[in-house]
Amino acid sequence: MNLRRIAELAGTSHTTVSRALNNSPLVARETRERIVRIAEELGYQINAGARGLSTGVRMTVGLLYSYHPGRQIASFYTAQLMHLMGARLAARGFDMMIEAFDPGLDDLTSVVRMIRQKKADGLLVIGYDISEKLATAITSVTNKCVFVNPAYSPWIHRYPAILIDHRWGGKLAADAFRKxxxxxxAAVAEDDPQFAERVSGFAEEFERDSPEYCGTASQLVLRDGTYETAYALAESRLAELASYDGIFVASDVSAIGVMNALLDNGIPVPDQVGIIGYDDVEWIHYTRPPLTTVHQPKAEVAEAAAAEIVERVFEERTESSTHFYKPELVWRGSV
Amino acid sequence: MNLRRIAELAGTSHTTVSRALNNSPLVARETRERIVRIAEELGYQINAGARGLSTGVRMTVGLLYSYHPGRQIASFYTAQLMHLMGARLAARGFDMMIEAFDPGLDDLTSVVRMIRQKKADGLLVIGYDISEKLATAITSVTNKCVFVNPAYSPWIHRYPAILIDHRWGGKLAADAFRKxxxxxxAAVAEDDPQFAERVSGFAEEFERDSPEYCGTASQLVLRDGTYETAYALAESRLAELASYDGIFVASDVSAIGVMNALLDNGIPVPDQVGIIGYDDVEWIHYTRPPLTTVHQPKAEVAEAAAAEIVERVFEERTESSTHFYKPELVWRGSV
DNA sequence: CTGAAAGCGCTTACAG
DNA sequence: CTGAAAGCGCTTACAG
Incomplete structure (x- = not known):
């Protein structure tokens, strides 16, 4: 089924059918109605590939998510973000093509493949571990690209990006402990710019009223963001951790690792040590005690990312622009 | 950049460039090498839309996942499956376009949109709540469709499907309690064919050695699969649940709901009541006690789904075929 | 082994 | 308001 066939059925040219189906004003109302009815009866929809070839826009964006081989999926946070972005893009008539990429990889050609093959009009790149090298490589191929949740860094302002104000998130955690x-x-985090922001916001706010902030001892730096690493670190530093009133752990999964290590070793949470996490992943209130944590504004991030990339696809803007969103504290039972 | 431009640079016709880049044997080795080098230098990749228009295959599959409005995302299990399927499709040169759909909706036209617009060559449909009506509607539009993890039902054999042997999974849980x-x-589950399989497998195995299987009292039927519903049900039937040795809850999230309700009310798990869940979602071992559960073979399901849809896209087969995969029990600490 | 030509299914400037 | 024609960037049957 194609325009030509519909045209035969409607007794017009395929040119007119094209116009009618695209709501062009250059078609008599009666003609349009007849054409639309026939198309609907046949369940006909315009061939997106052919249209894209002609117009240059394919109404598709590529969603690249950073993924570390060996993990099951980047994170549940990423999965939720994908779902929300898909919905916001769909509302704008765009489809979303997803693909994982390894941010540590040297060969960056696969990252821009969707653009080069013209499968996608633009790219949404999710990941806090985007390097400047990667950002440069992508944007040298296309300026229709938006970075979502990259780590904060001086160079990020040169690229369109949606970021969360993690420094603010850290402050919220400090404020909660104070209250x-x-x-x-003390703070526990991975050694990574994204987490450095959270921790320094935490430390700064804490020290304002000069309580005993114990800082981030070198032993309290996580090698990676897994549950197992956090659990092992906490078990190996049990006496030290048990001596604190509160521990801010810069991601939920790590926070659960620390909390379980304390609980499994008889140190009561929150009675002896309070814990605050970061992310607010969906299942976090299933733990006992349920985790008090810093909520990332996923819905806002998804909407902003979708709006930004669609604008860029239509070339309404090309200059870089950084959007910041503020997280919120969610009180539960771990502090 | 296009074939024509590469042809100019290489001093050949675009026909030859097309052949060279597609590894046609109808090109002299020397010519091919020259063309390939030029293309690589320019980072040129064949325009997938134009090629698809010509060949009829777009090297893209649509992934439709059932989603109930109001939830954040269908489930983490679904998210993991998506990631794995994306990887298995990528290994075959296919891209994956994802879209949520509401399985309760009457208007089914949006479900086949990707096919009608020729954006996708085939469809992977994830969801245990696929109705026969929906299956019929989709397959009347395209036979390039594979249902992933649908509920077991008599009519499902008429369609290509990847299913998990949930009856077997139920047996595993019964066997574990017996050991x-x-x-x-007793068993707790939603009132749904998918869960009915799990529960009847459980009951059947349990009754083989005639222990006291208490069945699924009408009070133990969940209205939906949320944590909150399971928690509320368990709290309202506390005395009854506390009287059992073991409770099989047919999904992990519900199992955590039941377990937390018991724990929060002072009933020790596993000492007094053992609990076995179903799914083995990634974070389930973070709970205390960590949940013993039935693992769904995600990796195998993803590979089978990818293989099946790709075969169908290339029309190597069109008849329906049902694949079954067996789950496994994962011992942790809740029984 | 190579190339000119037709065709895939659209959109749109141009002429009427 | 309508249509014939050119063009988007490929593939492939056909002829050499």
Missing amino acids: RGRRRC | RGRRRC
């Missing part, structure tokens, strides 16, 4: 009267606190 | 000497057991 609960927890004065001897 | 632990738990004799008074």
Whole structure:
């Protein structure tokens, strides 16, 4: 089924059918109605590939998510973001093509493949571990690209990006401990710019009223973001951790690792040590105690990313622009 | 950049360039090498839309996942499956376009949109809540469609499908309780064919050795699969649940709901009541006690689905075929 | 082994 | 308001 066939059935040219189906004003109302009715009866929809070849826009964006081989999926947070972005793009008539990429890889050609093959009009790149090298490589191929949740860094302002104000998130955690009267606190995080922001926001806010902030001892740096690593670190530093009033752990999964290590070794949470996580993944309130954590505004991020990439696809803007969103604290039972 | 431009640079016709880049044997080795080098230098890749228009295959499959409005995402299990399927499709040179759909919706036209617009060559449909009506509607539009993890039902054999042997999964749970000497057991599940299989497999295996299987009292039917519903049901039937040796809950999220309700009300798990879940979602071992559960073979399902849809896209087969995969029990600490 | 030509299914400037 | 024609960037049967 194609325009030509519909045209035969409607007794017009395929040119007119094209116009009618695209709501061009250059078609008599009666003609349009007849054509639309026939198309509907046949379940006909315009061939997107042919149209894209002609117009240059394919109404498709590529969603690249950073993925570390060996993990099951980047994270549940990423999965939720994907779902929300898909919905916001669909609302704008765009389809979303997803693909994982390894941010540590040297060969960056696969990352821009969708653009080169003209399968996607633009790219949404999710991941806090985007390097400047990768950002440069992508944007040298296309300026229709938006980075979502990259780590904060001086160079990020040169690229269109949607970021979360993690420094603010860290402050919220410090403020929460203070409100609960927890004065001897420490932070646990991966050694990564994204987490550095969270921790320095936490430390800064904490030190304002000069309570005993114990800082981030070198031993409290996580090698990676897995549950197992956090659990092992906490078990190996049990005495030290048990001596704090509160521990801020810069991601939920790591926070659960720390909390379980304490609980499994008889250190009561929150009675002896309070814990605050970061992310607010969906299942986090299933733990006992349920985790108090910093919520990332996923819905806002998804909407902003979709709006931004669609604007760029239609070339309404090309200059870089950085959007910041503020996280919120969710009180539960771990502090 | 296009074939014509490469042809100019290489001093050949675009026909030859097309052949060279597609590894046609109808090109002299020397000519091919020259063309390939030029293309690589320019980062040129064949325009997938134009090629698809010509060949009829777009090297893209649509992934439709059932989604109930109001939830954040269908499930983490679905998210993991998506990731794995994307990888298995990529290995075959296919891209994956994802879209959520509401399985309760009457208007089914949006479900086949990707096919009608020729954006996708085939469809992978994930969801246990696919109705016969929906299956019929989709397959009347395209036979290049594979249902992944649909509920078991008599009519499902008429369609290509990848299913998990949930009856077997239920048996595994019963066997596990028996091994632990738990004799008074019950099952909790949603009222849905998918879960009915799990529960009847459980009951059948349990009754073989005639221990005291307490069945699924009408009170133990869940209205939906959320944590909250399971928690509320368990709290309202606390005395009854506390009287069992073991409770099989037919999904992990619901199992955590039941387990937390018991724990929060002072009923020790696993000491007094053992609990076995179903799914083995990634975060399930973070709970205390970690949940013993039935693992669904995600990797195998993803590979089978990818293989099956790709075969169908290339029309190597069109008849329906049902694949079954067996789940496995994962011992942890809840029984 | 190579190339000119037709065709895939659209859109749109141009002429009427 | 309508249509014939050219063009988007490929593939492939046909002729050499």
